[in-house]
Amino acid sequence: MGQIAKRNHLLINVNGETIKVSGEEAFLPLAQFLRNTLHKPGTKVVCAEGDCGACTVVTATLRQDGWPPLRAINSCIAPVYLFDLSCIVTVEGMKHAESLSEVQNKMREFHGGQCGFCTPGMVCSMAQLAEDCKESKQEVTEKKARNYLTGNLCRCTGYEPILKAATNLDLNKWESLAARYLTSALTAHFQSELHAGIEITSENKKLYMPTTLPEAFQIKAASKQVRLVAGATDLGVLINKAKTSLQEILVLNKISGVHAVNGSAHGILIGAMASLTDVENFVKSAHPELKRLLHIFASPQIKNQGTLLGNILNGSPIGDSIPALMVLDAEIQLQSVRGARTVKLNDYYKGYKVFDKAEDEIATGIFVPALKGNYLHRYFKVSLRKDLDISAVTCAIVLKLEGTNISEARVAMGGVGPTVTRMPSVEAHLVGKTFNEMTFTTAGSLASGSIKPISDLRASAEYRHLVTENLFKKCFHEMQAELSSPMEVLCP
Ligand SMILES: Cc1cc2nc3c(=O)[nH]c(=O)nc-3n(C[C@H](O)[C@H](O)[C@H](O)COP(=O)(O)OP(=O)(O)OC[C@H]3O[C@@H](n4cnc5c(N)ncnc54)[C@H](O)[C@@H]3O)c2cc1C
Ligand code: FES
Ligand code: FES
Known part of the structure; x- marks a missing residue:
């Protein structure tokens, strides 16, 4: 089979009309493109950082296995290039045959x-x-x-x-939007373009969307400037608000298998482009506590667009998924032209935004091993509001009980230092102790004594110390309740 020619443009269907996008326009935030280029001003921009939802549109991108469900996303922080072979429905596209929906x-x-x-x-x-x-x-x-x-x-x-x-x-x-917009004609047209990679050059930017991982490794190895963009829910905010400019952009979207979440008896393998929503849906019954955490993560729009890998690789000390994945002993899969390796998430963060990842490496997935046996899990996100808020402190605790004794303990905390970190001294304290309130109160004091939080916009250092102590007490009471009535606590 001959090499399929690369495209130098995107193909995007907006409210039923397919449009070719090339050059500088491919790099615009989607909301700006819809409003200023396509003259569809129904989509509003208020915060320009994914917080308010005024810019919400509904979208699906064709993949090799067909169309995923149409989902709402924030168009203010999403660059146009993420929407190749996508159907986008804006508020202008909601009405049908001149009648309101x-x-x-x-x-x-x-x-x-x-x-x-x-x-x-x-x-x-x-x-x-x-x-x-x-x-x-x-x-x-x-x-x-x-x-x-x-x-x-x-x-x-x-x-x-x-x-x-x-x-x-x-x-x-x-009237179903999928039935109205994901027509067989559009599907056939986009399917014929599915196997073509994309390279778009504008005055000062270059976009690479290869169709295979080896190509992606070559592109990453060729230039230090190349930056991976996944869902752009972190990067889009930096571009809009911190005026961060990405010169060379690598997107894995068109590579087969990168969106997958697969489970086996050994654990769950989450692909580089698996959205937070896909992960949340997948772990619903297999890991209710992780589902509960992801339920209070950001908003549906952010989870539909953002990826779990992006959360981990952004490496914020208050990244909500990181403590849970640390206590689950998750492993990041890294690959480059030089070969593949795995790094335990526990060893990945070397300092504030300093990672055990070489310049040319790309994360291809994360493996979350299955925990076999009777483990209790609690993952905490402490923020001012329950919904759509950034955490002040995060904490994950996993325990194994033998009778009334704790035989294994894993503890990780975030928001209390430059990186999310496991707490070996607290874990050592818990092991061998009786499962009671006194054990957890002492563990909380120990944890509070071993952290060095800062005071910032979200919380004072003093508050973070106090919350740390209290989280251990809360954990005891919630785990105790779970032991007497598991379903009530696991599925609130
Ligand atoms: C309104 C709003 C609310 C939010 N709420 C929360 C919240 O409640 N909790 C929370 O933890 N976070 C939250 N976030 C942050 C963000 O949504 C998450 O961190 C998200 O998971 C990032 O994923 P992404 O795919 O959008 O990453 P991107 O922005 O695309 O990328 C993030 C980083 O990862 C790198 N990267 C991505 N993929 C790869 C790869 N395969 N290999 C190497 N590097 C890679 C990128 O280069 C970049 O440095 C919020 C953000 C917004 C805007
Ligand atoms: S304008 Fe506020 S979320 Fe996009
Ligand atoms: S903000 Fe005015 S109607 Fe909602």
Whole structure:
């Protein structure tokens, strides 16, 4: 089979119309492209950092195994190049045959908008809710509506009318966006382009989207400037707010298998481009405590776009997934033209944003080994708000009990030093002790004594010390409750 020619443009379908995008426009934030280039001003930009949801659009990108579900994302921080062979539906695409969609009708009927700035984003998130509920034949409950709208802020209407609009949706009247937009003609067109890699050059930027890992390793080895971009939920904020400029960009999106999450008796292998939502869905029954943590991670839009690997590789000391993956003894898989190796996550962070990763290495996945036996898990995220907030302190504790004795202990904490870290002295203290409140109180004091937190915008050092002590007590009470009534605690 001959080499398939690379494209120097993207193909994107917006509200049913396929558009070729090349040059500088491929590097714009999607919201800017929709508003200024395509003249679709329904998509609003307010915060430009993924927080408010005004810029929400609904999208799916064709893969070798077909279309994944359409999902809401924040278009303000997502660069256009991530949407090659994607279908994007904006608020302008919600109406059908000149009639408003069911979501828009219910927003109007229940007075879900005042100034209207948040409304297009609300409509798009609610469209995903309608789409998912119709597909899975489930009712739109208030709990579901609140979850789907977590990433949409409204500053003048108030949420009651918006929630009423959502819970009064008549799904029989909702015309599926997938049926309307993911047509067989679009699928056939995009499938014919699926195997072509992409290289786009603008005045001062270069984009590489290879179709195989060996090509990606070559590209990474050829220039120190090359930066991996996954979901861009960290990088997009830096580009918008810190004016970070990426000159050479490598995206693994078009490589087969990178989005996969696979489970076996040995553990779970999570691909480099697996979204946080895909991981959350996958671990639902296999690891309810990890599911619970991911449930309170960011917003649906961020989790639909952002990857688990991105969270780990960004290496923030308050990255929420890191303590849990550390106590699970997860291993990062790194690869380059020189070969492959695995690094235990526990050994990966060498200092603030200093990693055990060579310049030319790419992370291809993370393996989370299965824990066999009776383990208790608690993962904590302490933040001012439950939803869509950055943590002040994070903590993960895994224990194995033999009778009333702790036979194994694993503890990791974040937000209390320059990196997330395991706490060997606390683990050593716990092992061999009786599972009771006194053991945990002493462990909390020990943990508090061994951390060196700073005071910053999110919390004072003093608060972080106090929270550390209290988390161990909380952990004891929650684990004790779990022992007497497992399902109640694991599936709140
Ligand atoms: C509004 C908002 C809310 C958020 N809430 C939370 C939260 O609650 N908890 C939390 O922990 N985080 C949160 N984040 C941060 C962010 O969403 C996560 O860290 C996310 O997992 C990053 O993934 P990404 O795919 O978007 O990474 P990107 O931004 O694409 O990349 C992040 C880093 O990883 C590197 N990288 C990515 N893939 C690879 C690879 N394969 N090999 C080598 N390097 C790679 C990139 O070069 C970059 O340095 C939030 C962000 C926003 C904007
Ligand atoms: S403009 Fe606020 S999330 Fe995009
Ligand atoms: S209607 Fe004004 S912000 Fe929501």
